Amino acid sequence: MKTMVFPTQVSNVANDIGVTMDSKTFELGSRCYDSGMVSMIRMIAGNELRNVSESDEIESKITKECRETVEGKFQQLLRTLSPEHKKLFMEYEDEFNSYLGCTGDDRFITGFISGFSYLLSEMRFGSGQDFLL
Template sequence: MIEVGNKCGMKHGAVELGSHFYDAGMVAILKLVARTELHDSNEVKIEVSEKARAANEQVNKLFKDLVNKLSGEQLELFKAFDEAYSCKASFDTEDAFSAGFVGGFRYLMGEAAYSNDMNFYK
């Protein structure tokens, strides 16, 4: 954008400000696309590693153990905590997927911009 702005005679500060707004808009759109892709697709988008699978099994075992040992108010508090933590983990996963989607887009655009076959800056 700076190169295009300079060709059009825009002052450097205006071009930088405009490029920040452009980038923020681009990231917002890409995050929307990523979240739509993650939630609206019937395909599994996130591969679960063996370490994650083993950790999940341990968490499930500990959950059952705690549910069997707790009662009354403690059990209700634990279940509320588990539900809140599960929501947080889901949001973390969504954020990580979106960040990876944006990062991948930036990488591919950088590669395409400087490739011999498709140089955007010619």
């Protein structure tokens, strides 16, 4: 199991509180540590996400092409719908955009956590230093 904690950190805590270290104790300690780390990183990522402005966003060429295609198809579809169907479709479109916004936030936070974990691993194993005491 890949964790963000060194075995010595879990062992030191176990020794400090007088708990005998076995594989189950190590797994419990590691999972608790990781759960706490992920919770903290998730909060940091959420704060960072709220601070991102539109000027910080980068739209790739392929994303721009997809957006333009979707916008064209959207307008084309709207012209074919009756007023009743247009209203229903616009309600659907609002909800779908909300869903996409939520999944984008989830992906940002997941990427932030993965990036943190990767950097932590590089700091630890690339230089041999433990930066989280």
